[in-house]
């Protein structure tokens with residue numbers, strides 16, 4: 001087992017009197033900015049000219065400036081704009097204003113690990129990556145909890161960068177849940193693999209394959225939606241709370257028997273071999289290169305796929321069914 005760090009391990013004094021620039025105010029940006037502010041840290045939000053998020057940040061009482069000014073004042077610059085935009089903003093507005101001896105921070109290792117951002121030698125470079133979506137990083141914090149974080153040091157100029165990262169993780173609430181030390185390489189590769197093979201790509205294709213199979217066999221789409229998509233959350237919640245055993249305790253023995261005899265026919269040796277290939281393409285940089293080129297080409301494939309996916313029957317049926325679930329509308 002790896003060593004986990006918690007609040008009592010943090011040297012909070014490393015953040016005292018420091019100014020943190022949060023660049024970007026989206027999913028992670030709003031959560032880091034508000035949690036740090038509520039923890040007593042001085043925060044400036046750096047946004048581009050005409051940003052729609054600026055109003056939201058000001059409404060929360062946060063100071064908002066352009067990126068260059070925020071970086072120029074910062075002891076820690078946390079980069080929370082979309083990964084594919086970071087290299088350009090870094091070159092134009094961050095690099096020319098980074099104070100020598102300050103820290104440059106990230107919530108994901110992509111740009112550092114794949115050399116899209118090459119920081120100067122005279123700054124600390126660390127990562128604090130919450131293992132959850134930004135909106136939960138904020139919500140769980142306000143409820144007194146925290147989302148677990150990974151932390152990593154890429155460059156240690158001042159000699160205390162890991163302690164600085166841990167103090168930062170405490171400021172956003174992550175040290176309440178546990179902070180695990182990793183490297184930029186491992187975080188980047190495992191994050192990309194997890195979202196592609198399991199969490200996003202794997203789950204959505206599994207759900208659609210099940211839905212399509214039922215609908216093509218003549219079952220009602222509404223029934224297929226409940227069975228394959230809606231119930232997914234209920235099952236995953238049980239695993240989240242108590243592992244697979246707790247989920248299997250809660251389901252019927254018939255469901256548990258079906259789980260054992262059928263799961264391996266869905267995730268076959270072929271699927272496991274494909275997962276290894278996917279991991280290799282992440283490790284050797286092919287995935288990163290394709291995604292960078294896709295962005296340079298104005299995302300032809302990404303946008304076409306987004307349109308196609310939105311038109312899938314499961315999305316049409318789901319929208320209708322969810323409109324009747326009043327508790328979902330409040331979000």
Ligand code: NAD
Pocket residue numbers: 023024025026027028029046047048051052053067079080081082083085089107108129130131132133134135
């Ligand atoms: P996002 O898309 O939600 O936020 C984008 C923000 O960046 C917006 O506020 C936008 O106004 C701002 N922005 C866009 N272009 C800008 C520019 N040119 N200059 C300044 N600001 C600009 O981003 P996100 O999903 O929060 O991702 C931020 C980072 O956090 C990424 O590195 C991502 O990998 C990482 N991360 C995200 C999540 C998540 O929950 N979404 C989880 C873990 C790590």
Ligand code: MG
Pocket residue numbers: none
């Ligand atoms: Mg998104």
Ligand code: MG
Pocket residue numbers: 191194195
């Ligand atoms: Mg992730």
Ligand code: MG
Pocket residue numbers: 108191192195
């Ligand atoms: Mg990711």
Ligand code: MG
Pocket residue numbers: none
């Ligand atoms: Mg069932």
Ligand code: MG
Pocket residue numbers: 248249250251252253256
């Ligand atoms: Mg059972």
